[in-house]
Amino acid sequence: MNKALSGAQVLVTRPDHQAENLCSLIEQQGGVAVRFPTLQIVGLDKLASATNPLTKLSNVQWLIFTSVNAVNFALKAIGGKIAQLKTTQIAAIGKATARELESAGLQVSMTPKEGYDSEALLAMPQMQQVNGQGIVVVRGQGGREELANVLRGRGAYVDYWEVYKRVIPDVDSSGVIDLLEQDKLDAVIVTSFEALQNLVAMLGATHQQRLANVPLVVISERIRWLAAEMGFTRIAVAESPSDPAILDTVCALINECSRKRGIEWQN
Structure with a gap:
């Protein structure tokens, strides 16, 4: 049985203590949850x-x-x-x-x-x-x-x-940068604009354009608008901030992007 996220690598930027359930849902759908917290709550x-x-x-x-x-x-x-x-x-x-x-x-x-x-x-x-x-x-x-x-x-x-x-947490960004440079990130999830700003800062300005081309899932129209202002081009808004709603949006966005790539290749 095919799973919705079979092999897809999804960057999760939530703080560690709030990311586990969402990461588990991604993995249950066959995806790879790439944990990269861009916020630490103190x-x-x-x-x-x-x-x-x-x-x-x-x-x-x-x-x-x-x-x-x-x-x-x-x-x-x-x-x-x-x-x-x-x-x-x-x-x-x-x-x-x-x-x-x-x-x-x-x-x-x-x-x-x-x-x-x-x-x-x-x-x-x-x-x-x-x-x-x-x-x-x-x-x-x-x-x-x-x-x-x-x-x-x-x-x-x-x-x-x-x-x-x-x-901003003190985490090693080299693994995420490698995925970006190899075009192996299939989606990014951010649940606040501050988390998105930190993500860009942590990866560095030289990687911003490549990051902006990765499909992005957010939880509000406000974050969507601000992300578009930063140059992100493929953005989907989850119906709610709940983990299941975010997962559904990730699956739909990745599948849509895959379908469009298939059409481009056929042409």
Whole structure:
């Protein structure tokens, strides 16, 4: 029985601790998962940033968790003592974030049914009339400003609780460069624009054009647009950030590219 990714080499750029399931799915379909993390997630020192920001706002209506990492590192910062987080409503961006909160014993009051980004949360009815409300956004250092800017524009008082940072990992890129130079990479998966930027930086400017010709799978239209601006030409957007959805998109994109190559060879 032929498998969808028979022999295909797929570059997975997720942090090590978040890549295993996706890599396993790729391998189950006969592909080769090339693990090359372009982000490392590091908790911030308590002295630097993890003092509880809830004390800064006298009127906090919402805690917004932006990612699974935000949940995990926030819980670490408070030593797992979740009682103080139960005094306000909790919102989650993405179903995986909501599940992580619920598994920790926290009730999620709001998560977008469709969409997995700030824009999806901002479109929710509960986020329209926030004038005078206090909102804490739990996130990584240096994240997007769109969420806070829009909420402030609607009259909310927004504070950040930054509980982790993203750094470029110290990994050997020679193996990936070899695959690129031999045209043996069949697809690249990136789940954030920062991961894509780091990938380009880690492989070096001399390899950017060759990298840009490799089929690319992303998880949002925003990343697709930014990747196109960087010169990537074959980009597919997964229906959701879930591993099965990403796998389906990888399979479809590789098969489409293979079919087009076959037509070109016939001509």
